[in-house]
Amino acid sequence: MRASKRRPVLRLRTNDTAAGVTEDTRADLLAGEEPLEIRVGGVSFAVTMRTPGNDFDLAIGFLLSEGMITSAGEIAEISYGPGVDADGSASYNIVDVRLAAGVPPPDPALARQLYTSSSCGVCGTSSIKAVTKQSGYAVALDSATVPLTTLLALPERLRQGQQLFRRTGGTHAAGLFAIDDQGDAELLYLREDVGRHNAVDKVTGAALRDAAIPLRHTVLQVSGRASFELVQKASMAGIPVLSAVSSPSALAVELAEEVGLTLAGFSRGDSVNIYSGSDRIRR
Structure with a gap:
């Protein structure tokens, strides 16, 4: 499949020579779309x-x-x-x-x-109500808890598995982790795509094909921001915790609160913001 393609690129670089700029043509690997x-x-x-x-x-x-x-x-x-x-x-x-x-x-x-x-x-309140009615899985009843140290380690584990991003620098990723009784996280699925929504659909679709839905006691870690649509997709798959390396939107937080989903953002290194469902995070 055409997950990546090589294309010629003109590379320009400033320097301290008299010309001030050097240039060369090289092959660059781009993510397919x-x-x-x-x-x-x-x-x-x-x-x-x-x-x-x-x-x-x-x-x-x-x-x-x-x-x-x-x-x-x-x-x-x-x-x-x-x-x-x-x-x-x-x-x-x-x-x-x-x-x-x-x-x-x-x-x-x-x-x-x-x-x-x-x-x-x-967008809109009516959309939130429609999503809540459509989802067949009550994530609010999921008893999953996640140690803070485990949650903070997930972005790096996701990056380690992003092979296409490492080659192209142009894809989002979503990783689904199962949390056991000891609080350890096992990577179940990791998918990459130019669209962050597609990366999540690829993860939940793989889980459904394996008859693993609903995805209880799991964390969905994404490489970008947490939009309303990503919270919706997590809810529809029965995922209780969504963690992002960047910010959520206001509507994403509203929906997460509505359905009882734990939403984390700005998960970077030694800190994370919990926007809803903080009771699932073990200090």
Whole structure:
């Protein structure tokens, strides 16, 4: 798959010579970005820009986050659809999900709304209420607790696994960690993508395909900020703790409080801000 591509780049550097600038042309490795059309039963449902790779996980995670499916048993088959590049080879830019018998197909009118929300985001109190109703997992009842030292160690563990970022410097990452009774964290899934939302969908989609949903006693660590959409995706997968290296939005905090999810931000080195659900963090 085309997770990365080499492209020529002109590198300019200032120096103390008479010319003041040196330049050279070199090959640079860039993160791939291509459209992925998600179809349900052969009908187009949504289009998202993503880094190719783990496409089935992405499609399944997206359907989970939108409340279309809740378990692996609701999927009969998933495959790449038709589509070719300019040279006639398969593009792998269409994924078709066939739902199991008895699982209702998505409302055709919803497809346009989902495209808008994935492009522009969602906002407003009515959106929060809708998400709370859609989620089949009450994260507020999850008894998971996380030692502070364990939580603070997760960003570095995530960075250590970011192979594509190390090569390109241009991707987000999401890592799902299981917390045991001793408070130790085990990395279950790690995915990278140019879009932070896609990285999370790839993680939750992989978990759903492994029949691991709901993801009780887990922490979702992300490499960027915590938006409303990421809190929503965590809630839909039954994840009780979301930790980010940067800031959350005000609406993300509001939703986290609404559903009973622990939300951490600015997790860097020896400090972290807890915006909701602080009772889950062991001092």
